Structures are given as C-alpha cells and as structure tokens.
Amino acid sequence: MRNNLKKEKSILDGIDSKLIEQLYTNARTPVTELARAVGMTAPSVNERLKRLEESGVISGYRxxxxxxxxxxxxxxIVRMRQLPGxxxxxxxxxxxxxxxxxxxxVTGDDCYIARLYLKDxxxxxxxxxxxxxxxDTNTAIVKSTPVKRRLLI
Incomplete structure (x- = not known):
C-alpha cells in the first residue's frame, strides 16, 4: 500500500507539467510569470517548484x-567498440x-556512442x-537534428 502511495505522489498533474514546460523553454522565467501562466499565486508556485526539486523531478536548471x-x-556521432581490455x-x-x-x-556491438563538436x-x-x-570507430557527420533533446512529460 505504501509503495502505491509513493508512486501516486510522483505523477505530475497538469500544473506541474505546465510549469516544467515553461522552465524547459526558459529556465530563467520569473516565478511571477510562471504563476500567471498557471493561474496560481507566486508562493504556491514556489512550493510546487520546491516539491518538484525535492522529489528529483527537477534536477537542475541549465x-x-x-x-x-x-x-x-x-x-x-562516433560509435566505438573497445579493443580487448x-x-x-x-x-x-x-x-x-x-x-x-x-x-x-550502450549494449550491442558498440560499447560507446558519443557526440563530438568540431570547428572544422x-x-x-x-x-x-x-x-x-x-x-574501432564508426563516425557519421550530423547534417541536421530534426528532433532536438526534448522534454519527457
């Protein structure tokens, strides 16, 4: 029973999701603006953010x-398969x-897949x-990124 309660607490509601989306777009969004976006007071938004941080849902601002x-x-993108040892x-x-x-x-034929930036x-x-x-390496030059790292909620 206790584990079920714990799992229920970690589920985001619509307001949590909206706050996270806003912060993902701009981590420097002022609390007052976040509060307006979700129709709450700034202290209530602060409490939600604190809860999301303490639960580990929000792990940092970047x-x-x-x-x-x-x-x-x-x-x-460089795929690498290490030599023995x-x-x-x-x-x-x-x-x-x-x-x-x-x-x-990673698992599979390669052991590492890495992203590398070059000036030329x-x-x-x-x-x-x-x-x-x-x-052993296998390298591909990235032409474009149709799906950038995106929010998972």
Missing amino acids: VEVNPVVLGYSLMA KLKALEALIQSIPEFVECDK ISQLDPILDQVSELA
Whole structure:
C-alpha cells in the first residue's frame, strides 16, 4: 500500500507539467510569470517548484550554449567498440577530450556512442587517431537534428 502511495505522489498533474514546460523553454522565467501562466499565486508556485526539486523531478536548471556561435560548425556521432581490455582506458580518454560533449555506454556491438563538436573537419582525424589506439570507430557527420533533446512529460 505504501509503495502505491509513493508512486501516486510522483505523477505530475497538469500544473506541474505546465510549469516544467515553461522552465524547459526558459529556465530563467520569473516565478511571477510562471504563476500567471498557471493561474496560481507566486508562493504556491514556489512550493510546487520546491516539491518538484525535492522529489528529483527537477534536477537542475541549465544554460543552453549554441556551439555554432562558438565556432563549432560540425557535429559528429562516433560509435566505438573497445579493443580487448581497453574499456576503462577508452572511457578515460573520451572524458579527457573536450570536443566529446556527450557519451553513452550502450549494449550491442558498440560499447560507446558519443557526440563530438568540431570547428572544422581537420579536427576529426587527430581525435579519431587517439581513439583508434583503444577502439574501432564508426563516425557519421550530423547534417541536421530534426528532433532536438526534448522534454519527457
């Protein structure tokens, strides 16, 4: 019975969902504006946000940086299959190369799938040369992103 109550508490209602959507669009939205958007008072919205943070639904507020404005005009997806006994070394190498901005450890033929930003194509081979000492790679240049990271509610 207690587990069922706990599960029910974690379900978002329409107001929670609306608040999260607003913050996902702009994490700096003032509480007064959030309150207007959901038809509540600012103190009530503050309490909801506090509850969402304490329950772990909201785990942080982030800044989104545009890589193109910083000069990173290319994005690549690199699939990696580590060479025998090189898994930990490969993971450490990926973490040490700042152009790798995201990496997932996955099941299947590959062990890692990573997102890499480059200022130009000439940066790709030196990075892949480092990785190829520890893994077989398969790389694809991203042409566009029809579905950007989106809210899961």
